[in-house]
Amino acid sequence: MEKFTVFTGTAVPLRRSNVDTDQIIPAVYLKRITKTGFDDALFAAWRNDPEFVLNQDAYKAGQVLIAGPDFGTGSSREHAVWALRDYGFKAVLSSKFADIFRGNSGKQGLVTGVISDADTERLWAAIEANPGIACTIDLPNQTATIGDLTVPFEIDEYTKWRLMEGLDDIGLTLRDEQAITDFEAKREAWRPKTLPAKH
């Protein structure tokens, strides 16, 4: 997982509330056996609509999503985060996120910043006045900037630390690698081993 500090990318206004994980990635895509390559699955149903924001040239290269409240509700599928990440999104801002979605995001390097409803409106207005404009996410200072508009966002200290250190769950555990190795050194001989195979 890459370390996240300051990132600048195309801002996308998603003027919808209650975007659940079924909208982010419909269930039919869950049959796949990979953990990447879900870019085509992101908002798949909506992308059939030529008017949908990601179908507009100014927003196609979107990397920072500004969405309405209650983003990521519904089924706990991690694929929702994979789809956003694979499309190219590095951060999502909303006034309210579903807890599980937010937890999954932090583990995959996707920043989820909570902003006020008023700031959501201001950011949307700023983007729509200048489609294709970039948004800068400054994680250490917890701010989002579009043009001369800067708004603060909230993120919990622990997730922020993980994102800035670039630590996924496994990376976090591997900080204890010496303890694992020490444990293995005193593991008794009778404990099971699958190799070499006996039948």
Added chain:
Amino acid sequence: MSNKPLTLAEKVWNDHLVAKGENGAPDLLYIDLHLVHEVTSPQAFDGLRLAGRPVRRPDLTIATEDHNTPTWDIDKPIADVTSRTQINALRENAKEFGIRIHSLGDVDQGIVHVVGPQLGLTMPGITVVCGDSHTSTHGAFGALAMGIGTSEVEHVLATQTLPLKPFKTMAINVEGTLRPGVTAKDIILAVIAKIGTGGGQGYVLEYRGSAIRALSMEARMTICNMSIEAGARAGMVAPDETTFEYLKGRPHAPEGADWDAAVEYWKTLPTDEGAKFDAEVFLDADTLDPFVTWGTNPGQGVSLLGSVPSPDDFSDPNERAAAERALEYMDLKAGTPMRDIRVDTVFLGSCTNSRIEDLRAAAAVIKGQKKADGLRFMVVPGSARVRLQAEAEGLDQVFKEFGAEWRFAGCSMCLGMNPDQLAPGERAASTSNRNFEGRQGKGSRTHLVSPLVAAATAIRGTLSSPADLEQN
């Protein structure tokens, strides 16, 4: 260390502590054995590839194919695309990451929870995980065995550890002697009916008491298997001479001095005198009848001698509403004697009841009897080895003469993921563990039963126990 009396589960936990979680963070536990199958592993392996991580301990990992595999024509290509893709992915991942795999057609292929114990890999005092909820099966040996999700599978592959939140302990005391025709399956169905499908949430269950001590290892596995159906994190039985006897001489069981050291340690595992459980449940084995389910969750069970309950029997409004829905889905009328319920199919199989003892018990009931007209009886051994053993004992002949389908090993009709499914509206007596809506195929209706009830039902065509045959 203090001398505080400990439960079996606490001892196993403590002996696997790699790092104690601080400030509310979970403890990091070492995993002795990781079982892998085709459904929950592909994205875990893909995650490793993306991050450039190897499998830390291929020698503590083993894979088999079970959920998607057909149980007929196993030499032909698998027709369903998703199934074939998942199985091929497992084969390629096993090759790339150096993991031992038992593929369809291999003598050690089978349901992952049948294969581990059969090879002697499942032992007392170890931690076992698998991306499958019925991993609780392995707790029968006095192992701490838990089902995990796909991201945890990746975590274990990469680190051989798992961050785990602490659990509570519940003693399930089953005292007395089971009457003839009453089995481990009836005990666990009665336990779940008693505590409910959420009753075990957050707990590791320990099955105790004289009735549990008297059970064989395979019967203990049947009980631990369904711990998850009570919502529990895991289920365990303390290891004893029955456990050691079962394990001794199996391919991966310790030998010589290692065996002696192991047994010495295993004998220290049973719960200490005076250890406190967070909750206790009592069940009387002497008065237990064969138990069957009437509804659409494993807690909706009743004595085979009883009848379909009425929603009005439930004081809790949620339970009442659930009963109403279940009766409608199952197309049953309140008050119908359970033994009047006619089934279309009998399924003997699944990780709950597909071991050699289950097949022997069913075969003994049907031997020399005639199958009910029009009824379909599927017998699916839990592993290729169980199938071979049954054939060596001539059980396959008993089943075939009776008119049963003698199939190849796999999960089969336990879940609708392979070709073995019920048609909409079809009713089955099934020795598996889940009677959820649509579990055995869209619109399927499932009654969970023991192998003895399955066999007697195949003869009479209605839910029955061997006792009903004697009265004929």
